[in-house]
Amino acid sequence: EGYTRVAICSLDIIPGIEYAYKTFVFNRYKTLFKKMSLGTPLMYWMGQEDQRDDIKDTMQALSTQFPQPAPASAVLLLAHGTPHPANAYYSVMQNRLNELGFDNAYIYSVEGWPHLDTVIPLLKAKDIKEITIMPAMMVAGDHANNDMAGADDDSWLSQFQASGDFASVECQIAGLGEIEDIQQRYIEHTKAAIDSLNG
Numbered sequence: 001e002g003y004t005r006v007a008i009c010s011l012d013i014i015p016g017i018e019y020a021y022k023t024f025v026f027n028r029y030k031t032l033f034k035k036m037s038l039g040t041p042l043m044y045w046m047g048q049e050d051q052r053d054d055i056k057d058t059m060q061a062l063s064t065q066f067p068q069p070a071p072a073s074a075v076l077l078l079a080h081g082t083p084h085p086a087n088a089y090y091s092v093m094q095n096r097l098n099e100l101g102f103d104n105a106y107i108y109s110v111e112g113w114p115h116l117d118t119v120i121p122l123l124k125a126k127d128i129k130e131i132t133i134m135p136a137m138m139v140a141g142d143h144a145n146n147d148m149a150g151a152d153d154d155s156w157l158s159q160f161q162a163s164g165d166f167a168s169v170e171c172q173i174a175g176l177g178e179i180e181d182i183q184q185r186y187i188e189h190t191k192a193a194i195d196s197l198n199g
Contacts, residue, residue: 004034007193011186012041013138013176014089016082039193042176042185046092054185055089059096061181065134065172066105073130074104074123078148078156080137081112090114093136104128107136110143116156123165130168131160139175149173 008026012019019041030036040054047053066075079090090107094114097105104126108119123131133156135144149157149171160169176182 005197006036009039009190016084016086037196056096074128076133077136079109081109087112132170134172140173
């Protein structure tokens with residue numbers, strides 16, 4: 001259609017497998033255009049070498065959705081997980097939550113590490129009795145509605161309730177994409193990708 005400048009804007013959360021695929025597509029086709037740019041995922045930079053700390057900013061934005069802290073309560077953040085080395089981002093996310101003072105907020109994942117078996121002993125060690133589970137995913141889709149909060153016996157909500165270890169288990173069904181501060185971060189990343197076309 002005659003376009004000569006193309007900005008690819010990533011809606012990925014971390015630079016995992018999907019972003020690696022986008023990078024491949026970018027490198028494959030960039031020579032076919034006068035200029036092509038590739039934006040970064042929501043969480044890319046970690047504050048190293050004077051870069052911004054996307055992870056801390058994202059955790060701060062996500063924390064605005066946390067319930068009011070109470071004694072013996074915790075928030076569990078359900079991430080997707082990946083076999084890609086970028087799974088290490090979840091450890092950095094946990095670090096930033098702790099730095100921000102959210103010592104009773106825990107990341108766990110569906111398909112990576114840490115998983116729920118990693119987190120449960122931490123909850124028991126702190127004698128946590130009230131849990132709020134929420135997705136740390138772009139949309140509250142199948143994993144949030146079924147794996148996390150489904151009515152089946154194997155959902156995490158059902159397992160927590162059946163264990164008898166917790167007096168209260170609540171689920172928040174809302175994706176990261178619904179948080180205004182997160183939306184603004186994606187806009188900033190998109191603007192950077194577009195601006196680089198003119199750089």
